[in-house]
Amino acid sequence: MAVSLFQIAVDAHDVRGLARFWCRVLDWAVLFDHPEEVVIGAGPDTWPGIVFLPVPEGKTVKNRLHLDLSPDDQEAEVARLLALGARRADVGQGEDVTWVVLADPEGNEFCVLRPKETLLD
Known part of the structure; x- marks a missing residue:
């Protein structure tokens, strides 16, 4: 079976805000923007990307x-x-x-x- 890394998922309170931060860090763009997920990447056909997903809880450990x-x-x-x-x-x-x-x-x-x-x- 062949497999490849598609994207890295990051839990977030403010998915759009965190996606904007990482877009500025990596000089990437928002590829998909929805209240339930925001996907960023180097380009629309370039993977892996990073997807930000909303969660209610805060980060507690390393x-x-x-x-x-x-x-x-x-x-x-x-x-x-x-x-x-x-x-x-x-x-x-x-x-x-x-x-x-x-x-x-x-x-x-x-x-x-x-x-x-x-x-x-």
Whole structure:
């Protein structure tokens, strides 16, 4: 049986607001907008995408799954993301790690890695 990753689902209180945040982060577009789900992606024929689904409960613990972003300039990207509404997050990563942990406006953690060319150093 063949299978491929279609999209990543994210629970949210404000599906449109969180979708807008991630569109700005990734320079993606809204591909489908409905009160019960908002789908974003790099383009209409490019997958995987991210779907935001409404839930009544709030986030209570560290995410078991998170996104890793690979920027050209880690420091500049962290500053840009903080300006977009992200905040720094502590998930027990310590001070000597090479990535920066942030959280989106609803508290979902994600990491900003070092630039790709330095990942193998």
